[in-house]
Amino acid sequence: MKRIELVKGISSSVLGFGCAPVLGAVDAQTARRAIDCALDNEINHFDLARSYGYGEAEHFVGKMLKGKRHDVVITSKFGITANWKARLLRPAKPILRAVLNMVKKQKPGIAQVKNKNIAGSLHNHLPINAKAMRLSLEKSLKALNTDYLDYFLLHEPLETIADIDELAAAAQMLQQEGKIRAWGLSFMQTQQPLHNSYLDRFDLLQFNRPQTESEYRRVYTERGQSSNIIFSPFGLSGLKADVALRSLSGDFQRSVILCSMFNEQHIIENAAVFR
Numbered sequence: 001m002k003r004i005e006l007v008k009g010i011s012s013s014v015l016g017f018g019c020a021p022v023l024g025a026v027d028a029q030t031a032r033r034a035i036d037c038a039l040d041n042e043i044n045h046f047d048l049a050r051s052y053g054y055g056e057a058e059h060f061v062g063k064m065l066k067g068k069r070h071d072v073v074i075t076s077k078f079g080i081t082a083n084w085k086a087r088l089l090r091p092a093k094p095i096l097r098a099v100l101n102m103v104k105k106q107k108p109g110i111a112q113v114k115n116k117n118i119a120g121s122l123h124n125h126l127p128i129n130a131k132a133m134r135l136s137l138e139k140s141l142k143a144l145n146t147d148y149l150d151y152f153l154l155h156e157p158l159e160t161i162a163d164i165d166e167l168a169a170a171a172q173m174l175q176q177e178g179k180i181r182a183w184g185l186s187f188m189q190t191q192q193p194l195h196n197s198y199l200d201r202f203d204l205l206q207f208n209r210p211q212t213e214s215e216y217r218r219v220y221t222e223r224g225q226s227s228n229i230i231f232s233p234f235g236l237s238g239l240k241a242d243v244a245l246r247s248l249s250g251d252f253q254r255s256v257i258l259c260s261m262f263n264e265q266h267i268i269e270n271a272a273v274f275r
Contacts, residue, residue, distance in 0.1 A: 001013045001041065002274045002275070004255075006182075006203075006228075006254065006255075007151075007181065010073055011044075012044065012073045013042060013043045013045050014255075015045075015245070015256075015257055015259065016043070016045035016229065016258040016259070017035070017043050017045065017258075017261065018231060018258045018261075020057075021052075021053075021262065022052060022053045023053030023054070023056040023057055024052065024054055028060065030262050032064065034262040034264065035064045036064075037264045038261070038267055039068070041267055041268060041271035044071060045072070045073045045256050046072060046073070046074050046075070047206075047231075048074065048076045048077070048140075049153075049155050050077065050078065050080065050081045050139065050140060051155070054082045054086035055082030055087070056082075056090070058076060058143035059143040062143055062145045062146065065144075073151070074144060074150050074151075075150060075153060075206075076149055076151075077153045077154070077155035078132070078136035078137060078140075078152065078153070078155055079125060079128060079136075079155035080124070080126070081124055081136070082122060083124045086122040086123070089122065125157075128159075128161050128162075129166065129167070130166050130167055133167065137149070137174065137179060140152075149179070149181070150180075150182065151182050151183070151229075152183050153183065153185060153206055154186065156187055157185075157191070159194065161198065164198040164201055168201050182204065183202060184203055185202045185205055185206070186207070186229075187205070187206070187207055188207065189210055189215060204226075204228060206229040207230065208231050208232040208235070209230055209232050209248065210235070211235050212236075220251050220252070226254060227254050227255070228252055228254070228255040228256070229255065229256045230257055233245060233258070233259060241266070242269065242270070245273045245274075249273075249274070
Protein backbone atom coordinates (compact mmCIF):
# COMPACT_ATOMS: atom_id res chain seq x y z
CA MET A 1 0.00 0.00 0.00
CA LYS A 2 1.30 3.44 -0.96
CA ARG A 3 2.09 5.62 2.08
CA ILE A 4 2.02 9.37 2.55
CA GLU A 5 3.12 11.77 5.29
CA LEU A 6 0.47 14.42 5.87
CA VAL A 7 2.69 15.66 8.68
CA LYS A 8 6.39 14.84 8.80
CA GLY A 9 7.01 11.58 10.63
CA ILE A 10 3.43 10.24 10.47
CA SER A 11 3.14 7.66 7.69
CA SER A 12 -0.45 6.93 6.60
CA SER A 13 -1.76 4.56 3.96
CA VAL A 14 -3.20 6.65 1.12
CA LEU A 15 -6.48 4.77 1.61
CA GLY A 16 -7.92 5.39 5.07
CA PHE A 17 -10.60 3.44 6.94
CA GLY A 18 -13.60 5.48 8.07
CA CYS A 19 -15.08 4.16 11.31
CA ALA A 20 -18.25 6.28 11.46
CA PRO A 21 -20.67 3.31 10.95
CA VAL A 22 -18.97 1.06 13.56
CA LEU A 23 -21.62 -0.07 16.09
CA GLY A 24 -24.07 2.31 14.45
CA ALA A 25 -25.23 1.20 11.02
CA VAL A 26 -22.74 -1.68 11.14
CA ASP A 27 -22.81 -4.45 13.75
CA ALA A 28 -19.79 -5.67 15.72
CA GLN A 29 -19.20 -8.85 13.73
CA THR A 30 -19.20 -7.03 10.38
CA ALA A 31 -16.99 -4.26 11.74
CA ARG A 32 -14.51 -6.76 13.17
CA ARG A 33 -14.16 -8.59 9.86
CA ALA A 34 -13.80 -5.33 7.94
CA ILE A 35 -11.09 -3.93 10.21
CA ASP A 36 -9.15 -7.19 10.06
CA CYS A 37 -9.45 -7.13 6.27
CA ALA A 38 -8.25 -3.52 6.15
CA LEU A 39 -5.18 -4.39 8.21
CA ASP A 40 -4.49 -7.41 6.02
CA ASN A 41 -4.54 -5.08 3.00
CA GLU A 42 -2.02 -2.68 4.56
CA ILE A 43 -4.51 0.05 5.48
CA ASN A 44 -3.13 1.68 8.62
CA HIS A 45 -5.04 4.99 8.85
CA PHE A 46 -8.19 4.77 11.03
CA ASP A 47 -10.59 7.69 11.40
CA LEU A 48 -12.77 8.02 14.50
CA ALA A 49 -14.71 10.55 16.57
CA ARG A 50 -16.28 10.70 20.03
CA SER A 51 -19.73 10.50 18.41
CA TYR A 52 -19.14 7.46 16.18
CA GLY A 53 -21.14 4.36 16.99
CA TYR A 54 -23.25 6.60 19.24
CA GLY A 55 -20.24 6.87 21.55
CA GLU A 56 -19.04 3.24 21.34
CA ALA A 57 -16.80 3.11 18.25
CA GLU A 58 -13.60 4.38 19.89
CA HIS A 59 -13.63 1.69 22.56
CA PHE A 60 -14.42 -1.03 20.01
CA VAL A 61 -11.70 0.01 17.55
CA GLY A 62 -9.22 0.54 20.39
CA LYS A 63 -9.66 -3.11 21.38
CA MET A 64 -9.27 -4.18 17.73
CA LEU A 65 -5.99 -2.28 17.40
CA LYS A 66 -4.52 -3.43 20.72
CA GLY A 67 -0.91 -4.44 20.25
CA LYS A 68 -0.73 -2.64 16.89
CA ARG A 69 -0.50 0.97 18.09
CA HIS A 70 2.92 1.71 16.59
CA ASP A 71 1.81 0.28 13.23
CA VAL A 72 -1.33 2.38 12.82
CA VAL A 73 -2.32 6.03 12.52
CA ILE A 74 -5.33 7.05 14.61
CA THR A 75 -7.43 10.16 14.11
CA SER A 76 -10.22 11.19 16.46
CA LYS A 77 -12.31 14.30 16.78
CA PHE A 78 -13.75 16.73 19.29
CA GLY A 79 -16.97 18.72 19.07
CA ILE A 80 -19.83 16.22 18.68
CA THR A 81 -20.76 13.65 21.30
CA ALA A 82 -23.42 11.03 21.85
CA ASN A 83 -26.03 12.18 24.35
CA TRP A 84 -28.07 10.42 27.03
CA LYS A 85 -30.62 9.25 24.46
CA ALA A 86 -27.87 7.30 22.67
CA ARG A 87 -26.92 5.57 25.91
CA LEU A 88 -30.53 4.53 26.50
CA LEU A 89 -30.80 3.23 22.94
CA ARG A 90 -27.76 0.93 23.11
CA PRO A 91 -29.66 -2.26 24.01
CA ALA A 92 -32.09 -1.67 21.13
CA LYS A 93 -29.49 -0.90 18.44
CA PRO A 94 -29.53 -4.38 16.84
CA ILE A 95 -33.30 -4.14 16.36
CA LEU A 96 -33.10 -0.59 15.02
CA ARG A 97 -30.27 -1.57 12.67
CA ALA A 98 -32.30 -4.50 11.29
CA VAL A 99 -35.33 -2.28 10.69
CA LEU A 100 -33.30 0.40 8.90
CA ASN A 101 -31.55 -2.19 6.74
CA MET A 102 -34.93 -3.63 5.77
CA VAL A 103 -36.24 -0.16 4.85
CA LYS A 104 -33.01 0.57 2.95
CA LYS A 105 -33.54 -2.44 0.70
CA GLN A 106 -37.11 -1.39 -0.07
CA LYS A 107 -36.81 2.43 -0.06
CA PRO A 108 -33.14 3.60 0.06
CA GLY A 109 -33.93 7.33 0.11
CA ILE A 110 -36.36 7.08 3.00
CA ALA A 111 -33.92 4.95 5.00
CA GLN A 112 -31.19 7.55 4.53
CA VAL A 113 -33.40 10.36 5.78
CA LYS A 114 -34.54 8.31 8.79
CA ASN A 115 -30.93 7.42 9.63
CA LYS A 116 -29.91 11.09 9.55
CA ASN A 117 -32.88 12.10 11.69
CA ILE A 118 -32.09 9.42 14.27
CA ALA A 119 -28.39 10.34 14.33
CA GLY A 120 -29.18 14.03 14.78
CA SER A 121 -31.40 13.39 17.79
CA LEU A 122 -28.74 11.25 19.51
CA HIS A 123 -25.83 13.70 19.25
CA ASN A 124 -24.97 17.05 20.81
CA HIS A 125 -22.55 19.72 19.59
CA LEU A 126 -20.14 20.78 22.33
CA PRO A 127 -18.85 24.29 23.00
CA ILE A 128 -15.58 24.80 21.14
CA ASN A 129 -13.09 25.90 23.77
CA ALA A 130 -9.76 24.74 25.18
CA LYS A 131 -11.17 23.17 28.35
CA ALA A 132 -13.78 21.10 26.50
CA MET A 133 -11.21 20.10 23.90
CA ARG A 134 -8.80 18.72 26.49
CA LEU A 135 -11.58 16.89 28.34
CA SER A 136 -12.77 15.28 25.10
CA LEU A 137 -9.24 14.23 24.21
CA GLU A 138 -8.75 12.54 27.57
CA LYS A 139 -11.96 10.56 27.02
CA SER A 140 -10.80 9.52 23.55
CA LEU A 141 -7.40 8.39 24.82
CA LYS A 142 -9.03 6.33 27.55
CA ALA A 143 -11.56 4.73 25.17
CA LEU A 144 -8.88 3.94 22.59
CA ASN A 145 -6.46 2.71 25.27
CA THR A 146 -3.63 4.82 23.90
CA ASP A 147 -1.36 7.57 25.23
CA TYR A 148 -1.63 9.76 22.14
CA LEU A 149 -3.52 10.51 18.94
CA ASP A 150 -1.72 11.02 15.67
CA TYR A 151 -4.34 13.52 14.51
CA PHE A 152 -6.86 15.38 16.66
CA LEU A 153 -9.53 17.26 14.70
CA LEU A 154 -12.27 19.74 15.52
CA HIS A 155 -15.46 18.03 14.36
CA GLU A 156 -17.65 20.09 12.04
CA PRO A 157 -18.21 23.26 14.13
CA LEU A 158 -21.52 24.87 13.18
CA GLU A 159 -20.29 28.41 13.91
CA THR A 160 -17.16 30.44 13.35
CA ILE A 161 -14.69 29.65 16.15
CA ALA A 162 -14.65 32.65 18.47
CA ASP A 163 -11.16 32.26 19.95
CA ILE A 164 -8.94 30.40 17.54
CA ASP A 165 -5.85 31.70 19.38
CA GLU A 166 -6.93 29.95 22.59
CA LEU A 167 -7.52 26.68 20.75
CA ALA A 168 -4.23 26.89 18.84
CA ALA A 169 -2.35 27.48 22.09
CA ALA A 170 -4.13 24.53 23.72
CA ALA A 171 -3.30 22.30 20.76
CA GLN A 172 0.35 23.32 20.95
CA MET A 173 0.38 22.44 24.65
CA LEU A 174 -1.16 19.02 23.92
CA GLN A 175 1.55 18.43 21.31
CA GLN A 176 4.25 19.37 23.79
CA GLU A 177 2.75 16.94 26.30
CA GLY A 178 2.87 14.18 23.67
CA LYS A 179 -0.89 13.63 23.70
CA ILE A 180 -1.39 14.59 20.05
CA ARG A 181 1.05 14.72 17.16
CA ALA A 182 -0.91 17.15 14.97
CA TRP A 183 -4.26 18.92 14.89
CA GLY A 184 -6.77 19.85 12.23
CA LEU A 185 -10.30 20.80 11.29
CA SER A 186 -12.96 18.49 9.85
CA PHE A 187 -15.82 20.14 7.98
CA MET A 188 -18.36 19.76 5.20
CA GLN A 189 -17.78 21.88 2.10
CA THR A 190 -20.94 23.84 2.93
CA GLN A 191 -19.36 24.84 6.27
CA GLN A 192 -16.04 26.11 4.89
CA PRO A 193 -17.07 29.81 4.65
CA LEU A 194 -17.47 29.82 8.45
CA HIS A 195 -13.79 28.97 8.87
CA ASN A 196 -11.93 30.60 5.97
CA SER A 197 -10.22 33.22 8.15
CA TYR A 198 -8.20 30.67 10.15
CA LEU A 199 -7.79 27.57 7.99
CA ASP A 200 -4.05 28.17 7.87
CA ARG A 201 -3.81 27.67 11.65
CA PHE A 202 -4.25 23.90 11.32
CA ASP A 203 -1.73 21.22 10.36
CA LEU A 204 -4.25 19.63 7.98
CA LEU A 205 -7.87 19.79 6.90
CA GLN A 206 -10.47 17.04 6.53
CA PHE A 207 -13.41 17.60 4.18
CA ASN A 208 -15.79 15.82 1.82
CA ARG A 209 -15.22 15.52 -1.92
CA PRO A 210 -16.66 18.60 -3.66
CA GLN A 211 -20.04 17.85 -5.23
CA THR A 212 -19.94 20.00 -8.38
CA GLU A 213 -17.30 20.47 -11.06
CA SER A 214 -16.80 24.15 -10.24
CA GLU A 215 -16.51 23.40 -6.54
CA TYR A 216 -14.03 20.62 -7.30
CA ARG A 217 -11.85 23.00 -9.34
CA ARG A 218 -11.90 25.58 -6.56
CA VAL A 219 -10.85 23.10 -3.88
CA TYR A 220 -8.18 21.66 -6.19
CA THR A 221 -6.76 25.17 -6.72
CA GLU A 222 -6.79 25.90 -2.99
CA ARG A 223 -5.79 22.52 -1.57
CA GLY A 224 -4.32 20.39 -4.36
CA GLN A 225 -0.79 20.67 -2.93
CA SER A 226 -1.76 20.71 0.75
CA SER A 227 -2.21 18.02 3.42
CA ASN A 228 -5.82 16.80 3.47
CA ILE A 229 -8.01 13.92 4.50
CA ILE A 230 -10.86 13.62 1.99
CA PHE A 231 -14.00 11.70 2.97
CA SER A 232 -17.05 10.65 0.91
CA PRO A 233 -14.67 10.26 -2.06
CA PHE A 234 -17.28 9.12 -4.58
CA GLY A 235 -19.71 11.97 -4.00
CA LEU A 236 -21.82 12.61 -7.06
CA SER A 237 -19.00 11.83 -9.49
CA GLY A 238 -20.82 8.90 -11.09
CA LEU A 239 -17.44 7.23 -11.70
CA LYS A 240 -16.61 3.63 -10.91
CA ALA A 241 -14.97 3.30 -7.50
CA ASP A 242 -11.46 2.56 -8.78
CA VAL A 243 -11.58 5.40 -11.30
CA ALA A 244 -12.90 7.87 -8.72
CA LEU A 245 -10.24 6.90 -6.17
CA ARG A 246 -7.41 7.05 -8.70
CA SER A 247 -8.57 10.42 -10.05
CA LEU A 248 -8.99 11.99 -6.61
CA SER A 249 -5.64 10.73 -5.38
CA GLY A 250 -3.96 11.97 -8.55
CA ASP A 251 -5.33 15.49 -8.10
CA PHE A 252 -4.73 15.62 -4.33
CA GLN A 253 -1.38 13.89 -4.07
CA ARG A 254 -0.73 14.85 -0.43
CA SER A 255 -4.06 13.51 0.81
CA VAL A 256 -5.47 10.45 2.52
CA ILE A 257 -8.63 9.24 0.81
CA LEU A 258 -11.07 8.08 3.46
CA CYS A 259 -13.65 5.34 2.79
CA SER A 260 -16.17 3.70 5.08
CA MET A 261 -15.80 0.15 3.77
CA PHE A 262 -17.50 -2.83 5.39
CA ASN A 263 -17.77 -5.16 2.42
CA GLU A 264 -14.53 -7.16 2.40
CA GLN A 265 -14.45 -7.41 -1.39
CA HIS A 266 -14.76 -3.63 -1.67
CA ILE A 267 -11.86 -3.20 0.77
CA ILE A 268 -9.66 -5.52 -1.29
CA GLU A 269 -10.60 -3.80 -4.57
CA ASN A 270 -10.13 -0.27 -3.20
CA ALA A 271 -6.79 -1.15 -1.60
CA ALA A 272 -5.58 -2.60 -4.91
CA VAL A 273 -5.90 0.86 -6.51
CA PHE A 274 -3.04 2.14 -4.35
CA ARG A 275 -0.56 -0.71 -4.75
